């Protein structure tokens with residue numbers, strides 16, 4: 001999608017030279033909205049065709065135009081809504097408000113990739129939908145890992161993602177390659193990014209790489225964003241980028257197989273998956289009260305419930321919960337009422353906020 005918008009933008013540039021006439025800041029603010037929020041359809045246009053052209057999913061365009069049927073010739077369609085940034089906004093807050101993953105948000109607003117702050121009054125493109133009113137809690141108030149769950153199998157279902165000696169880079173499904181960090185100032189014992197023997201190697205992320213795709217539907221930034229800003233203090237500051245009001249770690253441990261499985265899960269699910277958090281350095285992990293394997297670079301917390309309660313009060317797996325249970329059957333699955341944890345560690349499952357019996361029945 002980003003590519004489409006850029007292609008379109010560059011053709012506009014060449015044809016009209018519009019951006020050259022604007023001041024640098026105007027050009028930036030205007031760039032994402034280059035299409036204007038509307039598109040007038042021609043004879044051959046279909047939703048699918050327009051979607052390809054403008055880089056916005058066809059069903060999102062339909063949502064923007066609820067009264068318009070399939071005859072599009074000469075019709076002016078709305079493509080997206082415009083959101084104007086207010087005081088206190090930051091990227092992930094706006095994305096959450098409109099139920100978008102960070103990847104979706106960046107697809108709609110590619111200029112965020114080189115924007116360090118989010119000026120008040122800045123115009124952003126967002127899908128046509130009502131903002132969510134209540135901000136749901138993002139993390140279960142329980143320690144991760146093996147609460148009301150299985151003891152891990154002795155035999156690991158998925159072998160810890162190690163890298164062959166001599167390798168200097170790790171590649172991800174998108175082709176993105178990250179350099180392995182060997183600097184003892186960062187990875188040595190007691191250092192900020194200390195890892196255990198079964199941790200994935202620490203990888204360097206430049207600010208240019210931060211928002212790059214790691215696979216078709218996921219961006220690197222989604223896996224190293226800081227959810228709990230209050231946990232970022234003096235000792236953390238040198239190790240984070242601050243972009244658009246959010247913090248992102250400058251280094252990551254990330255098992256490429258986690259990304260492969262997340263893509264498969266997303267495909268099964270049929271819609272965007274919101275990643276609340278992926279990698280967490282040990283100190284930060286401690287601050288957020290999480291145990292779990294996030295500091296190893298093998299885990300992701302998804303921002304949707306793994307189970308819900310029926311009218312009779314019986315817990316049941318959600319669609320996402322069921323799919324995660326299947327896709328990550330050889331890894332870790334933690335089910336919560338607002339979140340779903342998955343990882344490529346040993347085969348095991350657990351629940352947040354349920355007793356052992358309920359959890360066992362749930363995962364059958």
Ligand SMILES: [Zn+2]
Nearest residue numbers: 144292301341
């Ligand atoms: Zn987790």
